[in-house]
Amino acid sequence: MGRVGALVCLGLVVLATWPVPAAAQPPAESCVACHLEVGDDRLATPAKEFGNSVHAAKGFGCVSCHGGDANEAGMEAMDPAKGYIGKPDREQISQVCSRCHSDARFMKRYNPAMRVDQLTEYITSVHGRRLMELGDDKVATCADCHTAHAIKPPSDPRSSVHPLRVADTCGSCHADAKRMEAYNIPTDQLQEYKQSVHWKMVSVKGDLSAPTCNDCHGNHGATPPGISWVGNVCGQCHVVQAELFTKSAHAKIFVDLGTPGCATCHENHAVTRASDDMLGLGEGAVCAGCHALDDKGGEIAAGLRERIDLLRGEYDKAHAILLKAERAGMEVSQAEFELSGAKDALVKAQAAVHAFTVEAVKKEADAGLAIAAKGYERGVQALEDLQFRRKGLAVSVVIILALIGGLVVKIRQLERKT
């Protein structure tokens, strides 16, 4: 009985202490007490939101940013003499945040892996430059993207800067035509991005490493890729294509023409899944935008497409015959295993297109064609083996028929006596 009682007591103690991790509880502050009591939502909401933030969880309070003295019970808590600054001006916000966030020694105490260059980056961004150089206070500053009070780390799905929500956060200004009017920049980026293969990867496949706004534009240093060449952005992931492209004839011509590198063919925000249809001079082919069959480039474009189509056709043919053999119960897993080399070659040939020479594609495609031809041959062989089974059958049927014949004669012989 005593033991049970002790267990119950222990359980109660655990239950009582469980839901209150020490750091998550903001220190009892006069600010929160008043702000919640006043009954005005404008005052209460910041106090409520702050309670769930990463800062509250780490033990910071209102005064960390707003100054003042939370130990005072009345309005004296907000005495400017005690460092109280009230709601920071928009110009002031980045300074308030960077007081801690740019201090490597200080940040180390909370998160040793965290970067401390946000402000440095911010002042290079279009947002930062307009704010600091032109005094334009309509541009985004820390609190606009991270929220003012409910700040959460980007890994938290509720955070406004979680990969799944970054696009909407940026879009809250950039998709707002009225707001962007003064800057004379387009507002269709969000809409375009949401049609792209990148957003599909992020939102449907849950691949959070696929790019959203900040992966190409930078996060704190957000600019239109004012970098030397857009391929430096795309090439972060699409290394092979970027490398081939820089060595290709197009690289220089595109610069001279002033066209935006990769985006010339693939779009910038509405990057669709690349398909073979983009190649050549047919419908939907991007090459046809500049080239026609009677120029050398058009000839190459058609040649590239022809190689790719040929390989795809041969691969499909080999795959189909192996599948047929497999369905018929033949062992073709080795052949199927080897045929995957042709699929690899197809993918490589598709990447090699970015060199824009028939030779580069031909080199990859020919290797694939050889594998596909071998796979097809194996499929034909397997189906021929199926015929061999029938020959084996013919032998056994002949034996059975002979036996039947013998029996029939035997029966007649037996019955002849009667």
Place this chain on the structure above:
Amino acid sequence: MPEEVPSRNPNRRTFINWFLATSAGAFLLAVLYPVSRYLVPPPAGESTAATVTLPIKPVDVKPNSGQIFKFGSRPGILIRTPAGELRAFAASCTHLNCTVQYRSDLSHIWCACHNGHFDLNGKNIAGPPPRPLDQYIVNVRGDEIVVSKSA
């Protein structure tokens, strides 16, 4: 036990008996041959989709090297880390299913199609692959390497 039946042609009778016995024997062979061949276990050994015994000996996999093997009809990659540990992964790149390879110069796994890189735990570390490679369990049983899908 059948009674002797006088036949018009004793030679014919003997021939029929001989013919019957021969064809019956051939028939028996025609039945027994497939059955006995059926009972001999095939070289592939087991039917499970979840395990494969590799035709590679543990000593033949040098440290800091890798080999492709066949797992069903899909490729797998067996590597020995520079530290000497055997590991196996699905060799289909998580980007577009190309077969990955081990790069001794980089000491990690690499996909040639789009320059995707995976570390020795199969984690995607650079390039377009969105996910780590699926890891298999490697067991060494005497002179055999047995790779199985994790449960």
Place this chain on the structure above:
Amino acid sequence: MGTLEQHYKKLWNWLDERVGLAEVEKLARKKEVPVHRHSVWYYLGGMTLFLFMIQVATGILLIFYYRPSAEEAFESVKFLMAEVEFGWLIRSIHSWAANLMIFTLFIHLFSVWLLKAYRPPREITWLSGIGLMGITMAFGFTGYLLPWNELAFFATQVGTEITGAVPVIGSFLLRVSRGGEEVTGATLTRFYGIHVAVLPLLTTFLLGLHVYLVQKHGMSMPPAIERQANPKRVMPFVPNFMLRDVVGWLTALAMLAALAAYFPAELGQKADLFAPAPIGIKPEWYFMFMFKTLKYLPAHILGIEGEVIGILGFGVGGLFLLLVPFLDRRTARGEQSHLFTWLAIATIVFMIVLTYLGYTEVVTQ
């Protein structure tokens, strides 16, 4: 030559003393088969028995490689077809012999019915025969699921669904037959157990009884032949009839081999428990007439669900079939019974027409 015969005689005597070969020989010699214009039907029972033996032999061989679990069943059959030498042959023969066996069984059943061979004293032979038919159909139903491919999976889902419509105990029956609420790996394991253990055991008993009774009563003569005054012709069972039997069996075997080589059992795709049912799921042909009848019934008959009426109808039909020897009083008295002849013909026509409709129907949903 003489010494060989002496040795043979010695062996015979040695065995005879121990197992009573002479009695078996006497029995075998005594057995005679009537010869008349309906004699051909006598071969069908033996043919069914032969096909059953093939099923036993190939079934045992299949067990060597088969693995009864949702994870491995399909793979093991695939392995058997692709890797094991002659695996395709054994499996194809098992599959084809099953179909042929049910076909010959049906013909055997209806020939016995039409020739009124169930009249006294052969009622128990009939009862055991009907029991064997039920077991054979259960063999077919459970065996169909074992490769665990898409078609089998959905056919089993539909098939077991029907048991759920049985009044009162339906949902219980459904749970028991599926080993749970849904068709899953548990169903597969259960069906496997039934297919290779329960049904063979039951068959052994019933088949033993059936064959013993046939031996005890001898071949039945159709009433019409029996009534004829002219002297009856007979043929000794051993060897005349038996050799003819063997000719039939070998023909069946040659057919099986040809079917296996030209139309090997397909494997199809692995069952996916969460995939939508493919269009036009059909049961095995021997269940088609029942399946089709249930489909044709209106949703409600006299306020009762049409499917329930259908199932009750088949239940009553099965009971009627079982009790034919006791219901057909005229035949029992040695009189002509046109009613039961016409009932048999009506049943055959019903089965053929509905099966035909089942296979020619245009799939719309």
